[in-house]
Amino acid sequence: MGKVIAVSNQKGGVGKTTTAINLAASLAFADKRVLLVDMDPQGNMTSGVGRKDRDKDAQTVYDCLIADSTSGYIPVIETDVHGLFVLPADRQLTGAEIEMAALPQREFRLKQTIDRLRDSYDYIFIDTPPSLGLLTLNALVASDAVIVPLNAEYFALEGLADLVGTLRRVQSSLNPGLDILGVLLTMHDERTNLAQQVTREIREFFGDRVYSTIIPRNVRLGEAPSHGKPVILYDVKSKGAEAYLALAREFITREHAL
Amino acid sequence: MGKVIAVSNQKGGVGKTTTAINLAASLAFADKRVLLVDMDPQGNMTSGVGRKDRDKDAQTVYDCLIADSTSGYIPVIETDVHGLFVLPADRQLTGAEIEMAALPQREFRLKQTIDRLRDSYDYIFIDTPPSLGLLTLNALVASDAVIVPLNAEYFALEGLADLVGTLRRVQSSLNPGLDILGVLLTMHDERTNLAQQVTREIREFFGDRVYSTIIPRNVRLGEAPSHGKPVILYDVKSKGAEAYLALAREFITREHAL
Numbered sequence: 001m002g003k004v005i006a007v008s009n010q011k012g013g014v015g016k017t018t019t020a021i022n023l024a025a026s027l028a029f030a031d032k033r034v035l036l037v038d039m040d041p042q043g044n045m046t047s048g049v050g051r052k053d054r055d056k057d058a059q060t061v062y063d064c065l066i067a068d069s070t071s072g073y074i075p076v077i078e079t080d081v082h083g084l085f086v087l088p089a090d091r092q093l094t095g096a097e098i099e100m101a102a103l104p105q106r107e108f109r110l111k112q113t114i115d116r117l118r119d120s121y122d123y124i125f126i127d128t129p130p131s132l133g134l135l136t137l138n139a140l141v142a143s144d145a146v147i148v149p150l151n152a153e154y155f156a157l158e159g160l161a162d163l164v165g166t167l168r169r170v171q172s173s174l175n176p177g178l179d180i181l182g183v184l185l186t187m188h189d190e191r192t193n194l195a196q197q198v199t200r201e202i203r204e205f206f207g208d209r210v211y212s213t214i215i216p217r218n219v220r221l222g223e224a225p226s227h228g229k230p231v232i233l234y235d236v237k238s239k240g241a242e243a244y245l246a247l248a249r250e251f252i253t254r255e256h257a258l
Numbered sequence: 259m260g261k262v263i264a265v266s267n268q269k270g271g272v273g274k275t276t277t278a279i280n281l282a283a284s285l286a287f288a289d290k291r292v293l294l295v296d297m298d299p300q301g302n303m304t305s306g307v308g309r310k311d312r313d314k315d316a317q318t319v320y321d322c323l324i325a326d327s328t329s330g331y332i333p334v335i336e337t338d339v340h341g342l343f344v345l346p347a348d349r350q351l352t353g354a355e356i357e358m359a360a361l362p363q364r365e366f367r368l369k370q371t372i373d374r375l376r377d378s379y380d381y382i383f384i385d386t387p388p389s390l391g392l393l394t395l396n397a398l399v400a401s402d403a404v405i406v407p408l409n410a411e412y413f414a415l416e417g418l419a420d421l422v423g424t425l426r427r428v429q430s431s432l433n434p435g436l437d438i439l440g441v442l443l444t445m446h447d448e449r450t451n452l453a454q455q456v457t458r459e460i461r462e463f464f465g466d467r468v469y470s471t472i473i474p475r476n477v478r479l480g481e482a483p484s485h486g487k488p489v490i491l492y493d494v495k496s497k498g499a500e501a502y503l504a505l506a507r508e509f510i511t512r513e514h515a516l
């Protein structure tokens with residue numbers, strides 16, 4: 001029975017997609033069977049694993065959301081990493097938010113598809129867009145837990161109250177089991193006072209839910225997506241790859257402790 | 259007759275809010291009368307100028323969008339910078355996108371308010387959220403031109419096609435005069451190959467619409483918002499402040515050349 005995890009923070013550019021791809025790829029390297037689900041109309045997760053320029057008529061997660069998805073084909077495809085799969089997105093997803101608003105069970109559209117996939121994977125990671133709209137809501141309703149990436153800066157810290165508020169509302173009405181699995185500090189430059197101050201505030205607020213693994217700012221993480229590869233395939237000796245491999249180890253240790 | 263400029267890029271975390279605040283503040287320092295309009299439910303622009311924790315009942319841009327805004331009070335307030343004003347946002351704006359979808363003229367709601375303000379300012383800058391939904395659409399319809407901030411990384415480059423496509427659609431149906439005023443490279447680290455490669459591609463694509471001023475990565479720009487101040491008030495000698503003052507000079511030179 002696979003565990004479903006949304007990677008979410010409505011603050012933009014905090015490393016959601018980079019975390020989803022590289023944590024998932026590191027777990028696949030550790031012989032887990034992992035599925036990535038791209039719920040961002042930007043399609044960065046899909047291109048980050050080199051699956052963006054496919055046939056125009058190829059099906060995507062959009063088709064699962066709009067059609068009656070309790071039966072029928074689910075367009076999951078392989079990636080370059082053994083054991084890592086992706087349910088891709090493309091620009092069609094931009095229109096989904098308005099189209100779904102008029103559909104029945106509009107918050108449960110993705111869950112219907114995810115529940116049919118759950119038993120085929122150890123872990124399913126869902127990448128979300130930088131907003132608290134219907135696409136992110138669908139991801140939160142379909143998930144067992146949430147990983148919150150955040151850079152140690154003021155605007156990201158300020159946005160946490162909104163995110164926690166949204167998670168509480170989803171817990172109370174749509175998905176009672178949803179919980180914050182972990183908070184991950186990304187793009188970290190420990191030399192700055194700002195990073196040290198914000199990190200202190202995050203640890204006070206979230207306690208031991210903050211991963212001890214911290215992802216440093218590392219240009220290899222910015223370069224890897226342009227080659228359509230997770231960083232462990234692009235440059236496994238880089239600080240970025242080492243950090244995500246360490247995160248995967250911590251993630252597995254915490255899972256066993258549960 | 260003031261010029262209205264949207265600061266927009268659906269890619270998250272590329273420096274939209276930082277650019278809107280610091281370019282506007284630099285122009286106010288040059289004796290221009292400038293209005294900031296916050297159309298992002300995160301309210302980062304509002305907190306970045308120190309106006310977030312106001313009275314819960316205080317009116318915001320939300321009230322202008324939802325009410326019939328051809329008459330009545332517009333809640334513009336002063337900032338700590340002489341000549342710089344702000345039409346603030348708060349979390350209520352999150353609901354506006356769904357509420358406006360059902361209203362008449364839903365893309366023109368902001369324009370009705372902006373057109374009543376235009377003659378009181380030299381420049382009006384509108385900050386937008388990291389999406390291409392109804393809030394961003396309202397900002398593009400209300401504007402004469404768009405400034406596109408972008409960090410020299412792969413995902414930001416990839417998103418440009420979507421942004422340019424949206425601008426073309428807005429030009430052809432809702433706002434024929436809308437044009438890209440300039441593309442600004444932000445958070446720039448010229449030592450990396452990635453930045454050099456992406457910068458070359460941006461200049462090929464946009465030609466002389468790319469500002470020659472480049473904003474470097476500078477921690478003072480990350481610190482200033484936690485003090486509720488534009489960087490020219492927080493640390494005017496920093497590289498970040500110097501860069502935005504240089505951008506303001508280039509902006510004014512280009513305006514005169516038009």
Ligand SMILES: Nc1ncnc2c1ncn2[C@@H]1O[C@H](COP(=O)(O)OP(=O)(O)OP(=O)(O)O)[C@@H](O)[C@H]1O
Nearest residue numbers: 012013014015016017018130187217218222270411
């Ligand atoms: N640790 C890191 N070091 C350096 N660059 C990074 C790091 N993590 C992510 N990046 C780069 O920073 C940018 C933002 O990261 P990413 O796109 O993963 O964030 P996001 O939260 O998914 O953004 P969005 O809100 O637009 O979905 C990307 O260009 C990415 O390649």
Ligand SMILES: Nc1ncnc2c1ncn2[C@@H]1O[C@H](COP(=O)(O)OP(=O)(O)OP(=O)(O)O)[C@@H](O)[C@H]1O
Nearest residue numbers: 012153270271272273274275276388445475476480
């Ligand atoms: N040149 C810079 N150097 C260092 N930090 C910067 C720079 N520009 C912006 N920042 C910081 O980077 C983060 C992202 O910038 P900002 O919030 O302005 O981007 P945005 O595009 O408005 O994000 P969003 O998509 O969430 O609205 C912020 O924490 C900001 O303080």
Ligand SMILES: [Mg+2]
Nearest residue numbers: 016017040044
């Ligand atoms: Mg992303």
Ligand SMILES: [Mg+2]
Nearest residue numbers: 274275298302
């Ligand atoms: Mg912003």
